[in-house]
Amino acid sequence: MELRSVEELMDLLNACRGTWDTRQRTGDRVDLHDHALRTAALLRRSRPADKELQVAGLVQPIGRLLWPGDTAGHDDRTADAVRGLLGERVSRLIRRHSRLGTPVDDDLVSLRQAEEEGRSAGFDAGVLEDWRTVLELVAARNSRLGAVD
Template sequence: MAEFRPRWPARKLVMVCCRTATAVSREDRRMELRTVEELMDLLYACRGVREAPGRGGTPVDAHQHALRTAALLRRGRPADKELQVAGLLRPVGRLLWPGEPAERADRAADAVRDLLGERVAGLVRRHLRGGLPADDDLLALRAADEEALTACFDAGVLEDWRTVLELLAARDSRLGAVD
């Protein structure tokens, strides 16, 4: 199997620190993804990260799980690109902020809001939170996430999603920083 080699040099992710006092606590820092390239780098960093599914099953590769979730959403709701991207972004929170799932979801939503829009951020935020009222979009996202744990199919590669991410970023970016 060939190893992936990006065509572009790796870029460092930019950390934006918000200061409310002279000392910056861990809670005051937040990551803000400014470009699709930064988001792609973060998604590539998920390769090889193992995460245990909620029901104590065998650990799954976070990168492949995200690709399968997005592919299942693409099959079920082909016109809803925001929902598909929300499925793709599932593992981002774990890399940005290890800890409680709800806190990770909040941090991931904050990181992608300016780049991909309020709807994607809202879906990412509500995905892992139980007990919240679930609309059709959230139910579809959770069902695809659950099915991706056991589905065995070729979900493609992350590069297949670059165009979709760029289109959403061009439409929703408040920063105007699309690669």
């Protein structure tokens, strides 16, 4: 599966509402939609200029919706699904965020920390529509870069 538009991605993120994921270590349940918004909001606070990192945090849960039984492969599949639309960096961050072996970079650490904190943080992270412009910006930047190559 390959996502072709921001609208298609927004639809998937909206569909995550009411889909629950169980954290493997603690058994805590989290709504994927809320988790995505909180993760992205935390990244916006800590790295306000890094739109690609924020978008990686926002979209990484869609794999759990699309491939619910594939716990081992959903990050890889999500990375593949968004690469054409959102670019190589967003794809790489999604693919590697849960594999924090060596080498570890600051982006992956930030993403992983925000994801963990986003599971339990109790704050209003806004609404998905607030992220449309950021998604469109990252998609447009990726489209321009792809056209240059």
